[in-house]
Every structure is written in C-alpha cells, then in structure tokens.
Amino acid sequence: MAQAASKSKNTRRTAPPKGFALFLYRLKKSFSTPTPYLTIAGVGLWIFVYWLLCEGLRVDRFDKIPGPVAVARDWFSPEPFQGISIFTEAYWNHIYVSCRRIAIAFAIATGVGVPLGLFMGWSKKIRDYIFPILETLRPIPILAWVPLAILMLPGFEAPVIFLATLASLFVTTLNTMLGVESIDEEYFRAAGCLGSSNWDIFKNVVVPGALPFIFTGLQISIGVAWFSLVAAEMVSGDHGLGYLIVDSYVNSVTIPMVIGMLTLGLIGWLTSILVRSLGNYLMQWHVRELALQGR
Amino acid sequence: MNVSAPFSEAGTPHKKPEQALKGAISIRNVTKIYDPEGVNVMAVDNASMEIAGGEVCMIVGPSGCGKTTLLNAIAGFHSITSGEIRLDGELLCGPGKPKAKQGADRMVVFQHGALFPWKTLAENVAYGPIVQGALSKSLAMEKARHMLADAGLGDVGNKYPGEVSSGMARRAEIVRALINDPKVLLLDEPYRAMDALTKSIMHESLLETYDRTKVTIFFITHDLEEAIFLGDKVHIVTTRPCQLKKTVNVDIPRPRSYAVQSSEQFRVLMEEVNEAVHEEAIKAFEAGERELA
Amino acid sequence: MTDVAQSSSGAYALPRRRSKLEKLIQNVSFWRGVTAVIVFLCVWEVGSRMDEWLGEAWTVPFVGLIPPPTDVAVAWLEVLPKAGYWNSWYESFRRVLSGFLVAMALGIPFGLLLAVNKYFRDLFFPPFEILRPIPPLAWVPASLIFWPTNEMSIAFVTFLGAFFTIVINVLGGARSIDVRYLRAAQSMGASQWHLFSRIVLPATLPSIFTGAAVGMGITWEVVLAAEMISGGGTQGGGGLGFFIWNSYMGGSLTQIVVGMISIGIAGFLSSSAIRALGDWFMPWKRMF
Numbered sequence: 023m024a025q026a027a028s029k030s031k032n033t034r035r036t037a038p039p040k041g042f043a044l045f046l047y048r049l050k051k052s053f054s055t056p057t058p059y060l061t062i063a064g065v066g067l068w069i070f071v072y073w074l075l076c077e078g079l080r081v082d083r084f085d086k087i088p089g090p091v092a093v094a095r096d097w098f099s100p101e102p103f104q105g106i107s108i109f110t111e112a113y114w115n116h117i118y119v120s121c122r123r124i125a126i127a128f129a130i131a132t133g134v135g136v137p138l139g140l141f142m143g144w145s146k147k148i149r150d151y152i153f154p155i156l157e158t159l160r161p162i163p164i165l166a167w168v169p170l171a172i173l174m175l176p177g178f179e180a181p182v183i184f185l186a187t188l189a190s191l192f193v194t195t196l197n198t199m200l201g202v203e204s205i206d207e208e209y210f211r212a213a214g215c216l217g218s219s220n221w222d223i224f225k226n227v228v229v230p231g232a233l234p235f236i237f238t239g240l241q242i243s244i245g246v247a248w249f250s251l252v253a254a255e256m257v258s259g260d261h262g263l264g265y266l267i268v269d270s271y272v273n274s275v276t277i278p279m280v281i282g283m284l285t286l287g288l289i290g291w292l293t294s295i296l297v298r299s300l301g302n303y304l305m306q307w308h309v310r311e312l313a314l315q316g317r
Numbered sequence: 318m319n320v321s322a323p324f325s326e327a328g329t330p331h332k333k334p335e336q337a338l339k340g341a342i343s344i345r346n347v348t349k350i351y352d353p354e355g356v357n358v359m360a361v362d363n364a365s366m367e368i369a370g371g372e373v374c375m376i377v378g379p380s381g382c383g384k385t386t387l388l389n390a391i392a393g394f395h396s397i398t399s400g401e402i403r404l405d406g407e408l409l410c411g412p413g414k415p416k417a418k419q420g421a422d423r424m425v426v427f428q429h430g431a432l433f434p435w436k437t438l439a440e441n442v443a444y445g446p447i448v449q450g451a452l453s454k455s456l457a458m459e460k461a462r463h464m465l466a467d468a469g470l471g472d473v474g475n476k477y478p479g480e481v482s483s484g485m486a487r488r489a490e491i492v493r494a495l496i497n498d499p500k501v502l503l504l505d506e507p508y509r510a511m512d513a514l515t516k517s518i519m520h521e522s523l524l525e526t527y528d529r530t531k532v533t534i535f536f537i538t539h540d541l542e543e544a545i546f547l548g549d550k551v552h553i554v555t556t557r558p559c560q561l562k563k564t565v566n567v568d569i570p571r572p573r574s575y576a577v578q579s580s581e582q583f584r585v586l587m588e589e590v591n592e593a594v595h596e597e598a599i600k601a602f603e604a605g606e607r608e609l610a
Numbered sequence: 611m612t613d614v615a616q617s618s619s620g621a622y623a624l625p626r627r628r629s630k631l632e633k634l635i636q637n638v639s640f641w642r643g644v645t646a647v648i649v650f651l652c653v654w655e656v657g658s659r660m661d662e663w664l665g666e667a668w669t670v671p672f673v674g675l676i677p678p679p680t681d682v683a684v685a686w687l688e689v690l691p692k693a694g695y696w697n698s699w700y701e702s703f704r705r706v707l708s709g710f711l712v713a714m715a716l717g718i719p720f721g722l723l724l725a726v727n728k729y730f731r732d733l734f735f736p737p738f739e740i741l742r743p744i745p746p747l748a749w750v751p752a753s754l755i756f757w758p759t760n761e762m763s764i765a766f767v768t769f770l771g772a773f774f775t776i777v778i779n780v781l782g783g784a785r786s787i788d789v790r791y792l793r794a795a796q797s798m799g800a801s802q803w804h805l806f807s808r809i810v811l812p813a814t815l816p817s818i819f820t821g822a823a824v825g826m827g828i829t830w831e832v833v834l835a836a837e838m839i840s841g842g843g844t845q846g847g848g849g850l851g852f853f854i855w856n857s858y859m860g861g862s863l864t865q866i867v868v869g870m871i872s873i874g875i876a877g878f879l880s881s882s883a884i885r886a887l888g889d890w891f892m893p894w895k896r897m898f
Contacts, residue, residue: 060732154643169858230435271751287744311479
C-alpha cells in the first residue's frame with residue numbers, strides 16, 4: 023500500500039506510465055526495496071536447509087527423503103533415474119488425468135452450485151427447504167464418502183469425480199448464497215423503483231451483486247476439489263497425481279513421490295490463479311474500486 | 318412562490334392555479350408500527366401532511382425519528398399500519414392495501430447511494446428506461462449520455478460509481494431518477510456524508526434541476542440550513558413516534574442563490590425552525606434509542 | 611382507529627415477550643427445514659427399499675444401493691453399547707485435538723510474526739506460499755516414510771492441514787486491522803508490547819477463530835484420510851476412519867453409513883465447540 027502511494031507521488035508531475043512501461047517501472051521500483059532480495063534469500067535459505075538436512079549432512083531420517091538436487095536432477099532429466107520426469111509420457115498423462123477430473127468436477131459443481139446458491143439467496147422459501155439438508159450433510163467430511171462412492175458408482179473415474187464434485191459443490195453453493203445475502207437491500211429497492219421485473223432484478227442485481235462472493239467461493243472450491251481429488255486418487259484410482267504419489271510410495275521410489283507433490287502444488291496454484299483472473303476479468307467494476315482504495 | 322395557506326389536515330390538496338403540477342402527495346393519519354407482536358416499535362404516529370404538486374417539501378427531525386419510514390411508505394418499500402397515502406388523488410396505500418406498489422413515478426435517491434456499482438454511470442442512468450421497455454437499449458444509452466452531459470457528468474459516463482467522487486455519484490443518481498420523468502423525487506438525506514463545500518455545489522445543482530423540471534421533491538434531512546435553502550415548506554416532525562410538529566413556509570423567491578443565506582429573512586426562518594427542532598433533539602437524545610434505519 | 615387514538619396519547623401496548631421455544635415453534639423457516647429433512651429421509655427410505663418392495667427390476671440407481679435410514683438406525687443402536695465404537699471416537703478425537711492444538715500453538719505466533727514484521731514476512735512468506743498449495747494428503751506417504759511410527763505421521767499431516775489455514779487467517783486478520791486503532795493507541799502512549807497485546811491480538815481474534823473453524827474441518831478430513839490410507843494404524847487403535855474402512859472391507863454398507871454419520875456428528879461437535887469458545891472469548895462479537 024505504501025509502495026503504491028509513493029509511486030503516485032513520484033509520477034504526478036510527468037505523464038503516468040502505462041502498460042509495459044508501467045510494469046518495468048514497478049519492477050525497477052520494487053528492486054530498490056529489500057522485498058525481492060529477501061524473497062530470494064528466503065526461498066534460497068529454505069532450499070538450502072532442505073538440501074543440508076537430506077543431502078548435505080544426511081541427518082538421520084531425513085536421508086530417507088530425496089533432497090532438492092536428486093529431485094531436480096530426475097525431474098528435468100531425459101532419462102530419469104526413477105522413471106518420472108518432464109520428458110516421460112507417464113508424467114504428463116498423470117497430470118492430464120487429474121486435470122481432466124478436476125475440470126469435470128469443477129464444471130459440474132459450478133454449474134449446479136452457483137444457480138442453486140443464487141436461488142437460495144434470492145428466495146427465502148427455497149433456502150428454507152434446501153439449506154437444512156445441506157447443513158445436515160455438510161459436517162460429514164468428504165473423505166467419509168469414499169467407501170460409499172466406490173461401492174455406489176462404477177469404475178475408477180466416477181467415484182473420484184463424485185468426491186471432488188461434492189466437495190466443491192458445498193463451498194460454491196454456500197458462498198453464492200452468502201453473496202446474494204450480502205447485497206445491500208437498497209440495490210433491490212432502487213431496482214424496484216426503476217420498474218424492474220423480478221427477472222430484471224435477478225439479472226441486474228442478484229447475479230452481479232453476488233459475483234465477488236461467487237469468485238471467492240470458486241477459488242476456495244477449486245482448492246477443496248484438488249484436496250478431495252488427491253485423497254480419492256490415493257484411495258482408489260488408477261492414474262492421476264494422487265495415484266502417482268501413493269504408487270511411488272508403495273513401490274519405494276521416493277523421487278517421483280516428491281515430484282508428484284510439487285507438481286500438485288504448482289498446478290493447484292495455477293488453477294487458483296486462473297479462477298482469480300477470470301473473476302477479475304468479469305468484475306472490472308470491483309477491480310477498479312479496490313484499486314482506488316489502494317489495495 | 319408564496320405558499321402561505323395554512324396546513325389543512327385531510328383537506329383537498331392545496332393547489333395554486335399557476336402551478337397545478339403533477340405529483341401532489343397527500344398523507345393522512347398514517348401510523349406505522351413495526352413488528353406489532355414482537356418489539357412493537359411505533360415509528361410514525363398519526364402523521365398527516367399535504368404536499369402540493371411541484372413543491373419542494375423538506376422533512377426535518379431528529380435522527381431515527383421515523384422520517385425514513387414515511388418515505389419508505391410512499392415509495393412502497395414498507396407497509397403502513399393505518400391511514401392512507403395518495404398521489405395525485407390516486408390511492409397508493411391505505412385501508413385494504415397496506416403496501417404501495419413500487420413504481421417509476423416515485424423515484425428514490427438513497428441515503429448511502431444506490432447506483433449499481435457493477436454498471437457504469439451511463440448504464441445506471443439508462444437502466445430505468447430499458448427495463449421499463451420505454452426505450453431501446455441504444456436509444457436509452459444515448460439519452461443517458463445526453464442527460465449526464467447536461468448535469469456536467471459527460472466525461473465520466475463510462476466510469477464505474479466506485480471510481481468517481483461521492484458528489485458525482487449522487488448527481489448521477491439524481492439523473493438516473495429524472496430520466497424516468499417521475500412525478501415525485503424522494504430523497505433520503507442524500508448529502509449527509511458530504512463536506513460543506515461539496516454540499517453547496519450539490520444544492521445549487523439540485524435547485525437548478527428543480528427550476529428546470531418542477532418535479533415534486535420530498536426531501537428528508539436534519540440539516541436546517543439545507544432545509545430552508547432548498548424548501549418551499551419545512552415540516553418539522555417530532556421524535557419517535559413521528560408526528561407533524563410544525564410547518565414553516567419558506568417564501569424566499571426562486572431562483573435562489575447562496576446569497577440568501579446571509580439575509581435577515583433567512584435568519585428569522587432559521588431561528589423559527591431551530592427552536593422547534595431543538596426541543597425534539599433533546600427529547601430524542603434523552604431517549605437514547607438506537608437509530609432506526 | 612381506536613389503537614391509533616390510544617397510541618397518540620403515548621400508551622403503547624407492552625411488547626409480549628415470547629420464550630425461545632415459543633419463537634422456534636412459531637417460526638415458519640424452522641418447520642420448512644424440518645419438513646425438508648423429513649422428506650429427504652423418506653425419499654431415501656423409499657428409494658433404497660424400492661427393490662425390496664417391488665422386485666429387482668425397480669432398483670433405483672445409486673440410491674438403491676445405499677441402506678435405508680431405518681436399517682442404519684438399527685445398526686447404529688447395535689453398535690452404540692460396544693466399547694470398540696466409542697474407542698474409535700476417542701482415538702479420532704485424540705488425533706484431531708493433538709494435531710490441531712500443535713497447529714494453533716505454532717500457527718498463531720508464526721502468523722502474527724509474519725503480520726507484524728515486514729522483513730520476517732518477506733523472508734518466510736514465499737517458501738510458505740510454495741508449500742501451501744500442496745494438498746495436505748499428498749504429504750501422507752512422505753510423512754509415513756519420514757516418521758518412525760504411523761501415529762506420528764498421522765499427527766504430522768494433521769498438523770500441516772490445520773497449520774496453513776490458521777497462518778493464512780491470522781496473517782490476513784492482523785494485516786487488515788484498521789490503522790486508526792493503532793494510531794489512537796500510539797497517541798495515548800502505548801508501548802510496542804501494549805500495541806501488540808491490546809490491539810493486534812484482540813483485533814486478530816475473529817480471524818483466529820475463523821481459521822480455527824476451517825482448520826478444524828480440514829483436520830477431520832485429514833485424520834480420516836490418514837486413518838484410511840495407513841490402514842487405521844493397525845498396530846495402534848482404530849479411529850472412526852478405520853471404523854468406516856473396516857466396514858468397507860467387511861462389505862457392511864449400513865456400518866459405513868453409521869460411521870459417516872458418527873464423523874458428521876463429531877465434526878459438528880468440534881466446530882460448535884470452537885464457535886462457543888469464540889463467543890466466550892469475544893463478547894463484543896456476540897451482539898450480532
């Protein structure tokens with residue numbers, strides 16, 4: 023925040039930079055603060071400690087975990103020691119399978135959860151009937167559904183997708199509902215005054231007003247979708263990153279296990295950014311409002 | 318505008334021949350009790366007032382006295398418990414019809430502002446005619462830009478409400494109301510959170526708008542100077558439950574400029590209003606109740 | 611008209627006080643909720659008994675495979691007096707609590723430090739952010755390899771699950787404190803320690819409790835998964851996750867559902883406890 027303020031002070035005299043120039047300016051500016059150096063130092067320190075424990079000093083028990091050098095060497099090697107690297111087809115296949123499952127689960131959960139949440143927030147009657155059922159089912163951890171899902175649904179694919187969908191569905195629905203409830207009553211009144219029909223109000227007030235909450239919900243939802251997906255893949259499943267991790271464990275190859283973990287983190291982070299950028303793209307008004315508040 | 322006839326309870330709307338304008342509101346014996354079975358708060362108690370078409374009617378009273386309840390009843394946001402409200406002789410709400418139907422003939426400008434933050438100013442202004450089916454989308458946008466330009470907001474039509482100053486947003490909100498050609502403009506302390514300088518600009522722009530459109534204005538405030546400067550009549554209401562205490566006629570000729578605020582006439586009116594309001598303010602303060610929205 | 615006249619004279623009808631129970635009974639939403647849950651149970655019952663009543667051809671997909679609620683209730687009653695069942699409760703609660711408490715004990719100070727000191731944040735937040743997106747369960751195999759006993763690896767994963775959530779919430783809460791509070795305190799001559807203990811900490815409490823509630827949910831998920839994946843710590847006691855897994859292996863669907871409901875109740879109790887604790891710690895929040 024302080025950075026933004028000092029920036030505007032400095033640029034007031036000349037024309038404010040735009041686009042790429044602005045990016046370069048910010049980059050240059052940020053290098054005059056200790057932040058980037060500390061960030062690099064922090065990550066470096068962490069990797070160094072990790073290396074020291076696992077490979078440098080080979081401290082007892084840590085030596086069972088592959089260190090950063092071993093992992094990096096295998097990850098980027100055309101002929102990996104333990105079978106998994108960015109050059110092997112199996113690696114990309116695991117990623118593809120997990121991503122496809124997430125995409126299907128997330129799409130179903132969003133497609134059902136957002137409308138359901140909107141209607142629940144909009145109509146008290148609908149909420150009164152549906153909310154108690156959701157609240158009864160919600161305390162049951164998603165993972166408690168695993169055996170039931172395996173028995174109830176055929177094949178490997180359906181139970182995994184079912185679990186990820188279920189997890190996201192709760193989050194998406196509840197956040198959307200809260201989003202509608204968060205809309206100021208005065209917007210509804212103003213819309214009513216201006217002669218809106220119920221459908222106009224739904225389209226022009228309920229949906230856009232709930233969007234910020236919906237996208238917060240979607241970001242959490244994609245996180246829990248990955249969480250449940252990994253669990254489901256670990257318990258049942260024949261491909262996917264969760265399966266890769268457990269399979270490596272069972273076969274006592276530790277490097278692919280760590281590669282699997284890091285890949286999961288990376289992809290999980292990327293999908294979350296994807297959802298956030300989509301939200302920002304759809305909510306220009308919100309982004310600009312926040313920007314003016316200096317956030 | 319010399320409106321000196323005495324306030325007539327439950328009588329015919331007071332009309333002067335040269336300004337038989339639309340938008341006369343008649344409020345008769347209106348009582349509103351919130352949650353009669355539970356908390357049982359009486360917000361409005363047997364209040365009556367007549368507002369002539371094209372009149373600027375200022376409602377002054379302590380915070381939380383139930384002024385807004387009255388406005389909500391006219392706008393159709395709340396029901397009333399008894400009494401009746403008519404607009405141009407037509408029943409808005411009354412016995413057998415506790416809640417008025419919301420309509421574009423009575424436009425509200427809200428206390429905290431209610432421009433849709435997800436629409437640009439121009440889209441906000443064009444919204445009314447579009448949803449009413451009065452104008453096509455492109456025509457409505459064109460008209461909206463035109464009206465915004467008239468109000469001095471031509472440059473910011475494409476900005477979102479969050480990007481402009483509160484004064485601009487409030488002005489745009491009034492434009493959004495006026496584009497529907499309403500009979501009555503209901504304003505609920507619209508300039509409450511503004512500094513004195515912005516306020517004076519807003520006042521001048523509202524007066525200019527009024528002189529042009531002669532729309533009936535029902536304006537709630539607790540700023541006495543604002544009340545006298547803008548209004549034809551100042552209705553002072555009691556602390557909760559809201560009842561009419563006194564009506565002061567402001568016969569300062571229009572168009573008014575800021576200079577009138579230093580005139581002797583203004584000072585006398587100010588004293589008269591102040592005295593009536595102060596009593597109520599003390600009562601309200603001592604009651605110490607939390608403000609009613 | 612009469613009551614209007616009455617009220618003008620200032621005599622209001624006294625508000626009739628209603629007890630909580632009376633209010634609940636008169637509440638439409640409450641009855642709608644009850645109806646919804648009953649209808650839900652009936653649909654479930656009928657759906658899963660269709661094949662029984664009308665023959666195999668009428669088996670409802672999916673629902674037909676789940677045991678009806680009445681069977682579940684009977685199975686539950688059978689299990690209730692058994693010590694093994696309650697031992698599962700105890701084991702799971704013990705794991706959840708130990709992981710959770712350690713996560714709170716380390717997460718709150720870490721989050722506050724990140725919020726208070728800019729250098730500390732610049733240094734330690736990036737690695738934290740790199741590790742955070744890795745789902746907690748992905749750590750299970752690695753921690754099974756690393757820790758000497760199953761029990762310790764479960765505790766470690768449980769701790770991780772709650773730790774990230776709590777730190778993020780504490781950090782967010784502490785950083786969003788209104789600067790005016792800090793300035794007001796400073797202008798009254800508060801010391802650094804006072805600023806921290808009287809402003810930062812109380813102002814962060816709501817976020818701490820939000821983080822704790824979310825963390826508690828994650829903890830249950832993780833304990834459950836860890837119990838299931840590691841075979842319930844066969845050397846040690848079982849736990850509710852093992853109860854479910856065991857029922858699954860034994861092919862007893864009714865037992866699986868009993869286990870699911872038990873965990874649901876356990877999770878609900880834990881989060882209610884956190885909410886109650888939050889109310890007790892933050893009396894100024896209770897008003898809303």
